[in-house]
Amino acid sequence: MVFDIWKQIKAKSFSSVYLLYGTEPYLINETKQLLINHALLPEELDFNLSTYDLEETPIEVAIEDAETFPFMGERRLIILHNPYFLTADKGKAKVEHQLNVLENYLKDPAPYTILVFSGAYEKLDERKKLTKQIKKNAAVLEAKQLNEKELHVWMRDRASKNGVQIDEEAINLLLTLSGMNLFMLTSEMDKLALYGNDEKRITVEMVDQLVSRSLEQNIFTLVDKVVHRDIEAALRIFYDLLKLNEEPIKILAVITNQFRLIYQVKELSRRGYGQNQMAGYIKTHPFRVKLAAGQARLFSEEELSQIMDVLAEADYQMKTGGMNKQLLIELFLFKLNKRDIEVL
Structure with missing residues (x-):
């Protein structure tokens, strides 16, 4: 409409x-x-x-x-x-x-x-x-919030308004990195259009190079690296966040939120919910559900339940000073990478 x-x-x-x-x-x-x-x-x-x-x-x-x-x-x-x-x-x-x-x-x-x-x-x-x-x-x-199809239409229209075209892969990566906030997407799209003006095109490489990551998107990438067994890249993101003065307890909180979303999507999928139904139930955008669903397929329900318990214990240890905060996250990432959650 x-x-x-x-x-x-x-x-x-x-x-x-x-x-x-x-x-x-x-x-x-x-x-x-x-x-x-x-x-x-x-x-x-x-x-x-x-x-x-x-x-x-x-x-x-x-x-x-x-x-x-x-x-x-x-x-x-x-x-x-x-x-x-x-x-x-x-x-x-x-x-x-x-x-x-x-x-x-x-x-x-x-x-x-x-x-x-x-x-x-x-x-x-x-x-x-x-x-x-x-x-x-x-x-x-x-x-109201645009759905994924409408977002794609809007982004292509925004690119055209700036005299360029945008590749489909670039759209998907931009949504992954920037989320669904239209004000933020507008800023990023206009910046990318300016950079891609000579080629009259926005590519996935441009998006990867130029688009700034929010803490939430960095955490999503960090979790994605771990679940795909790329612990080196996950730790690099973690250390970059520390250099940006992000507090370990805040990083842990965002990791917990991401795994909670993955766990909810896994459970709702088991019950037969579609992505839009899940988004309404969880009160988040369907695109976030889609991304979480991709990660959920890499875990069993038992693993996700254990991960949530481990994250709760890590949060307790951080808040009571029972263990070094940075070390707690490092241990979690190593154990998650090895799927050795139960003994963490």
């Missing part, structure tokens, strides 16, 4: 009313920016773009603005932030709204105005008459 709305905006096929809500702020911000870029000329922004916070400004003020003819341009663009009255939340409002004014406007919107409601709300109150009316009359964007 998000790509359909973006395509219409780029084609200057505008709706009179837009409703943007959800928990993925990048998609909301990008949609608003597309509207600004395509609905108005740069010289019109000062005259025909208005923004209002509906927790501070009565809706009737915004509607009066919406019914005012544009100045030196074809249309007006009015962005209304925090329409809390569409939710079950009372918000932090300092004003009262004459919502009947909005209801009347929605029946016959001004043909020269684009009215945009924007709120970072997980859900709206579908019981309210006004919510139903807006959803019926507006182009609605529910901004």
